Amino acid sequence: MSFSIGEVAKRLGCNVQTLRYYEQIGLVAPAHRTEGGQRRYGQKDLEHLKFIRHSRELGFSLDSIRTLLRLSRHSDEPCQQADALAREQLHQVRSRIARLQALEAELADMVEQCECNVVANCRVIEVLGNHDLCQHGDHHVGAHAVRD
Amino acid sequence: MSFSIGEVAKRLGCNVQTLRYYEQIGLVAPAHRTEGGQRRYGQKDLEHLKFIRHSRELGFSLDSIRTLLRLSRHSDEPCQQADALAREQLHQVRSRIARLQALEAELADMVEQCECNVVANCRVIEVLGNHDLCQHGDHHVGAHAVRD
DNA sequence: CCTTGAACCTACAGTCACTGTAGGTTCTAT
């Protein structure tokens, strides 16, 4: 019924520092402690943490998760905001896929065209230094939109 | 023939701090300075920086770029290492795409199934709290393999 | 030549979501 931090980490597939970190930044309430000062987690704490980890796996930021957690505690309120956050996340994921597919195309060309001889005629080095050699010119947009 | 840091940043589509940062970590040689101490970049510096930015856009780490730059200066050596780095990068990009596509599938399902009513019967909140509700179970692997 | 203000300079702190370390304490099984 009551779990140590290590047990929780194992169940969630994260490590213990991460759980302490979530407590530290106030994403979850401070865990109950033993007399000796060690954390013990109940079933409800576990559910909250599962929610958080699953959301993280889907790429939501801790900030969005904070909102989603707050929403999940007010089950009588409209869920437009949760819906909007999910749609926004979906949009971001799709953008990242699109960008990564552009990178994939260029990298695949580079690798394929390399004769793997010496650097002087290495297609990889050549293309990196000269963007005009790309077959697919549009991978330069939004260089920072590809995280998680 | 000689550019200020602001001009270079504009041409490369990055900002000036980034260029100073590359110098600071020794990725590029310190730029030539005016009498007053301001940086001036020549054509060759520009080429190096273009190489770096293009590589970054393709998702290479600064560490890999360091190696690629070193290789590009030794044009008589074999290019296996450059080729290997590019192949590894391609592999990573493909893994990230695969993972993001799993996320996309789950998010799309969530969003589609939400009746957008109140939180109590919101599919988004429900699925986040209960991974078993996912149609696609395999998005939890390698949560940290999706950057850039 | 002088002034104005945009662009530059350094040094350092902050971002995100953790991860790692040092040095000490508690829990649990034998």
Next chain:
DNA sequence: ATAGAACCTACAGTGACTGTAGGTTCAAGG
């Protein structure tokens, strides 16, 4: 009672930048 695994706090480090404060230099116009 003891051994050692697991826990605790506090703080520094990661990657690749981004932002800020407070001061200096440059180039154009008068």
